[in-house]
Amino acid sequence: DVVIYEEVAAYENAASDTMPMGMDAQYVTRKVEYREVQRIHLCPAEAKYGCQIQKGAWHTVEVIEPSVIFEAKDGCAKRNVEC
Template sequence: MNLINKERLDAVTAAAQASERLRMNYNYHEDLEAPAQRLLNALEPGTLLPIHRHHHSAETYILLRGKMDVVYYNDQKEETERVTLDPLQGNYGVHIPIGQWHTLEVLESGSVLFEIKEGPYTPLAEGDILE
């Protein structure tokens, strides 16, 4: 059984804290070709996530614990919207449409998202990162 519980969140958080990138995934999909990518994504303050977009899939984030901002941008790299996810305040998640420029700013150590997007996994292309 792949139970999502405190022990699982603690383990993926410990791996993120030990990682140079300050983040770590725990995948529930069998491989990168799976038609649905489902994963825990543990992120620590200071992790660097470029402003990016996905042309092949929308994304849904559900914050299981912690606190973070989801930030939307336009093509001119101007911030257009910001929302704070914080389950203790009743803001649990967000759905990011296909092609929407976005990033995350992690505000609290131990933050873990459950992330869902269509597969297969597609690395970000050069034009999908807003420099």
Template sequence: MEINKQLLETLFAEATENPCLNQNFDLCTSSADMSQRMLNALLPGTKVSIHRHEDTTETVICLCGKLDEVIYEEVILYENGMSGFPHGMDVQDVSRKVEYREIQRIHLCPAEARYGCQIPKGAWHTVEVIEPSVIFEAKDGAYKS
């Protein structure tokens, strides 16, 4: 298989038809693969929830386009067992309240010689798409849905 302009154009066309404004292309060759490898076409407006991979780093290489990988730290505002709940809130009402504070923004754009990054294991992160982009993503371990 060749990763070429035609494949990327196909992925962009499929992303345009997807309400999520992205399209994945799995590069694993069998269900027995012990790594995750994919291409991901992302259009501006793509929403990727802040998430983390507790057991693996994630490698991201930008093949074309422009985007920011954004890294966060989790800030625990309160959780069951902690004092200091807001007035009128009962401990039974919430188990945990957190927010995420941006700590790093990694700009990726191959035209600017900014090709990729490695997201540390367990780091909270998301992506903000500036212009239509295709990234290669790789993570350790078999995919778990």
């Protein structure tokens, strides 16, 4: 399975209400979580051999054995750089 995620950022104020005015901005923390937005089940028996993932998308592959995984990125061979 290929799982696609979106990044969800939240900001929390860790300061108490007793801080002087203007001082609480330094106590703001950024909390990042990842929410699953799509799951693609690859299955050779169903002729589902691969998928295309948008550039910059957070993703993971959950491997079900036996498996062969091949990942390619646009432009790597054209520019002769290691990706």
